[in-house]
Amino acid sequence: MPDELRTEPPRPSPDALLEQVRGETRGRLKIFLGAAPGVGKTYEMLLAGRARRAEGVDVVIGVVETHGRRETQALIEGYETVPRAQVAYRGQSVEEMDLDAVLARRPQLVLVDELAHTNAPGSRHPKRYLDVLELIERGIDVYTTLNIQHVESLNDVVAQITRIRVRETVPDSVIDRADAIEIIDLTPEDLIKRLNEGKVYLPETAKRAVSNYFSPGNLTALRELALRRTAQRVDDQLLSHMQAHAISGPWAAGDRLIVCIDGSPRAASLVRHARRLAEKLRASWTALHIEAPGRARPSEAEKDRLSAAMRLAEQLGGEAVILPGESVPEEVLRYAAAKNVSHIVIGASGAARWRELLFGSVAQALIRDAGDISIHVIPAQEAGSGEGRAGGGGQRFEPGDYLAGLAFVAVAVGIGMLLHLFLDVRNIALVFLMAVLASAVTAGLWPALFTSVIGALAFNFFFLPPLYTLVIGDPESVLAFVFFLVVALIASNLTARVQRQAAAARQRARTTEDLYLFSRKLAGTGTLDDVLWASAYQIAAMLRVRVVILLPEDGRIAVQAGYPPDDTLDEADIAAAHWAWEHDRPAGRGADTLPGAKRFYLPLRTGRGAIGVIGLDSDRPGALLTPEQQRLFDALADQAAIAIERVQLAADVDKAKLAAEADRLRSALLTSISHDLKTPLAGIMGAAGTLRDYGKAIPEADRSELLGTVVEESERLNRFIANLLDMTRIEAGAMEPNYALLDVGDVVGAALRRAEGITRGHAIELSLEPNLPMLRLDPVLFDQVLFNLVDNAAKYAPAGTAIGVHARAAGDIVVLDILDEGPGLPPADLERIFDSFYRVGKGDQVRAGTGLGLAICRGFVEAMGGTITAANRDGRQGAVFTIRMPIPAEARQMKVLP
Numbered sequence: 001m002p003d004e005l006r007t008e009p010p011r012p013s014p015d016a017l018l019e020q021v022r023g024e025t026r027g028r029l030k031i032f033l034g035a036a037p038g039v040g041k042t043y044e045m046l047l048a049g050r051a052r053r054a055e056g057v058d059v060v061i062g063v064v065e066t067h068g069r070r071e072t073q074a075l076i077e078g079y080e081t082v083p084r085a086q087v088a089y090r091g092q093s094v095e096e097m098d099l100d101a102v103l104a105r106r107p108q109l110v111l112v113d114e115l116a117h118t119n120a121p122g123s124r125h126p127k128r129y130l131d132v133l134e135l136i137e138r139g140i141d142v143y144t145t146l147n148i149q150h151v152e153s154l155n156d157v158v159a160q161i162t163r164i165r166v167r168e169t170v171p172d173s174v175i176d177r178a179d180a181i182e183i184i185d186l187t188p189e190d191l192i193k194r195l196n197e198g199k200v201y202l203p204e205t206a207k208r209a210v211s212n213y214f215s216p217g218n219l220t221a222l223r224e225l226a227l228r229r230t231a232q233r234v235d236d237q238l239l240s241h242m243q244a245h246a247i248s249g250p251w252a253a254g255d256r257l258i259v260c261i262d263g264s265p266r267a268a269s270l271v272r273h274a275r276r277l278a279e280k281l282r283a284s285w286t287a288l289h290i291e292a293p294g295r296a297r298p299s300e301a302e303k304d305r306l307s308a309a310m311r312l313a314e315q316l317g318g319e320a321v322i323l324p325g326e327s328v329p330e331e332v333l334r335y336a337a338a339k340n341v342s343h344i345v346i347g348a349s350g351a352a353r354w355r356e357l358l359f360g361s362v363a364q365a366l367i368r369d370a371g372d373i374s375i376h377v378i379p380a381q382e383a384g385s386g387e388g389r390a391g392g393g394g395q396r397f398e399p400g401d402y403l404a405g406l407a408f409v410a411v412a413v414g415i416g417m418l419l420h421l422f423l424d425v426r427n428i429a430l431v432f433l434m435a436v437l438a439s440a441v442t443a444g445l446w447p448a449l450f451t452s453v454i455g456a457l458a459f460n461f462f463f464l465p466p467l468y469t470l471v472i473g474d475p476e477s478v479l480a481f482v483f484f485l486v487v488a489l490i491a492s493n494l495t496a497r498v499q500r501q502a503a504a505a506r507q508r509a510r511t512t513e514d515l516y517l518f519s520r521k522l523a524g525t526g527t528l529d530d531v532l533w534a535s536a537y538q539i540a541a542m543l544r545v546r547v548v549i550l551l552p553e554d555g556r557i558a559v560q561a562g563y564p565p566d567d568t569l570d571e572a573d574i575a576a577a578h579w580a581w582e583h584d585r586p587a588g589r590g591a592d593t594l595p596g597a598k599r600f601y602l603p604l605r606t607g608r609g610a611i612g613v614i615g616l617d618s619d620r621p622g623a624l625l626t627p628e629q630q631r632l633f634d635a636l637a638d639q640a641a642i643a644i645e646r647v648q649l650a651a652d653v654d655k656a657k658l659a660a661e662a663d664r665l666r667s668a669l670l671t672s673i674s675h676d677l678k679t680p681l682a683g684i685m686g687a688a689g690t691l692r693d694y695g696k697a698i699p700e701a702d703r704s705e706l707l708g709t710v711v712e713e714s715e716r717l718n719r720f721i722a723n724l725l726d727m728t729r730i731e732a733g734a735m736e737p738n739y740a741l742l743d744v745g746d747v748v749g750a751a752l753r754r755a756e757g758i759t760r761g762h763a764i765e766l767s768l769e770p771n772l773p774m775l776r777l778d779p780v781l782f783d784q785v786l787f788n789l790v791d792n793a794a795k796y797a798p799a800g801t802a803i804g805v806h807a808r809a810a811g812d813i814v815v816l817d818i819l820d821e822g823p824g825l826p827p828a829d830l831e832r833i834f835d836s837f838y839r840v841g842k843g844d845q846v847r848a849g850t851g852l853g854l855a856i857c858r859g860f861v862e863a864m865g866g867t868i869t870a871a872n873r874d875g876r877q878g879a880v881f882t883i884r885m886p887i888p889a890e891a892r893q894m895k896v897l898p
Helices: 012-027 042-053 070-076 097-104 130-135 152-162 171-177 188-196 203-211 216-244 267-281 300-313 328-338 353-358 363-369 399-419 425-443 445-463 475-522 527-544 571-584 628-674 680-694 698-730 746-754 779-796 843-848 853-863 889-893
Strands: 029-034 059-063 087-091 094-096 109-112 140-146 181-184 256-260 283-292 319-325 343-347 373-378 547-555 556-563 600-606 608-619 740-742 763-768 775-777 802-810 811-819 868-873 879-886
Touching: 029 042, 029 868, 042 059, 042 070, 042 109, 042 140, 059 097, 059 740, 087 097, 097 130, 130 140, 130 171, 140 779, 181 283, 188 363, 203 256, 267 283, 267 300, 267 343, 283 300, 283 328, 283 425, 300 319, 319 328, 319 527, 328 363, 353 740, 373 425, 399 425, 399 445, 399 608, 425 475, 425 879, 445 853, 475 628, 527 547, 527 556, 527 608, 527 628, 547 571, 556 571, 556 608, 571 600, 571 608, 608 628, 680 698, 740 779, 746 775, 746 779, 746 802, 746 811, 775 779, 775 889, 779 802, 779 811, 779 853, 779 879, 853 868
Parallel strands: 029 140, 029 181, 059 109, 109 140, 256 283, 256 343, 283 319, 343 373, 763 802
Antiparallel strands: 087 094, 547 556, 547 608, 600 608, 740 775, 802 811, 811 879, 868 879
């Protein structure tokens, strides 16, 4: 192993330094962690706050729950308490911490009790820990309290111990962000004594608690969980400190262990030995394999054994890690230094002594350069037969590679015979050197070494005098022969190593390129079917397996896509897929659960949890995926899961938009009906009732006016019902115009006569260009369009103003403008005014109509092949609605008389 590994000064970890800088810019978080309620977390937090106040720190209380405990209540006296916010919830007023008030007050330290608390609906954040995170991001220090049963990762464990599922949880990432954790410990006996004395709950509640949740066994288990979780956080902080300050370690504050394995038969035994050693040391442990391109390619059997050993390590509670690296000892020690590892387990080399002298031993290199790290070398008899290095195994014997080397040498001999006629014999040696390089590039190290020896012998036999013997007569030729052999050996070794490195680099480049193209494909895919089929094909192509993707459907898991297409699953496969979905764990072939299934099923996960299941199948015996393939599958599955979730979220958003629009239309329809039916009905009922009760006593003129009111309001009601029916026909696509060639003047005149009742208070300005061509229109529909536009102008324009109706020919179309002198249209509403039930204006103007008239106008005009737009008048106040209708061919051929 090179000396620079020991002499090179250690460098700080960039990630650790970045985390340290972030910690300097944000507030600090301290958690008072307890095993159960009543251990005194709030009490200790208040005491710590008092100590900080005595140091001159500005401390306030954001929220503290005393639960009626006198000792805790006494500690609050003297603190400044930020008033709580009042949040309305289910008809009651709920008090919550006023986050905005605390931010405005901006103390140096704020005390926030019960980190796992759920805020009342209407608060800025749904959870109190989100309030705390915002406080520390704003540079305010926070002291808070938490019970161990509220930690998310321990939720299932606590439920198993106490048989009570805690609903309010805090993500582990929040605990990991804490700058300090102070565990508030109390023995089970002392806590039960406090319960019995009524210092935690009321007597009746305390009695039930002691007999259920607060049993001595439960409290002991929870206490151990709290201690272990705190120790884990402290261990992480120690590692971050060492990485940030480039401390090579290891520090013996806690043991960590790695076991170096490869694909040899002893790999599983080494993993088991490491597990036993880690259990004795109470240490976390990792199974490590170094993929060194400079070593020989592993066989399929070695890959299978390595994959099995990695899975075994994970099953036994360890971590499985595969790293690329040029030198196995260097990479092992570099990883050990980064992770503060104190013990390395490796198998003793089973290679021959001469091979260790030539190529070195991983175990000896680790022992020489490990420094303060303990190296455990496991004898071959204990760990099993074979060699136990952290890199790849030996190269397989392939007769064809050696025959190819002989062929290269034969070709070199032939070329050398031709060149010997013109060149010196020392130049011919280069031809044999090319044969060695060719063998190294195509076959690897050992065939290249074989070719080197055979090439040197052939060079001596055919070209060094005396010819055709293996005897060398000239001392200079002896020197040339030796140098040729040495150069050939070195060149073959270097070329084979470069070739393996290049092959590994090409493989990684292909994989990276495939992943990039896959991500691009998913990014451009908009439908769920396309995402599923693209994912199934990509996984099948890159891993060379058969793939099925299953998603939940009506509470069950069902096949949605597969490659090659296969929609049939037997009962064992269906059971395995459903179990993997329900439990969010692998099942099926090769797994611990339902191994009789044909396929291996793995959950598709995102940050929100499992969204589906992927089933893998192959004709290959043994494990489906090698560790390298497992990492590749994880990358592909993560991309597929994110794409599926993205499509599903987009569909959910579309559904939410449709539901919101449906609710808006429903509300608008109910509002419109309640008003526009009620108003005319009230007028009709009032007038009719007056005529019924006082008909004979009412003068003739008043009676006529009441009858006119009945008729006018009945017509208004009829128009409203007709608009609803017309809108229904438009939305159903059932609009079929009855066309006829009509004169524009006649249609406009008929519409204005029909609207005389609603335009009494306005002047009508009619301007029709002479000799307008006839249009192909439905007279009923177009009359309704003009009537609605004139009615709209009369509603929004003040009394006494003019309503203009202008018509002109412009090329192949006829343009009709309906103008008013009202307030005009807001620019943002120029398109929305044609939406159903949408009305512009405020107050009485909004109540003047149903919001259907203009929507009907656009539907009718477009059904007849025209367009309608809205705008504001140029140079003056008012709106203008413009209808453009095409001139039919038959009308252009007709001669219109003046």
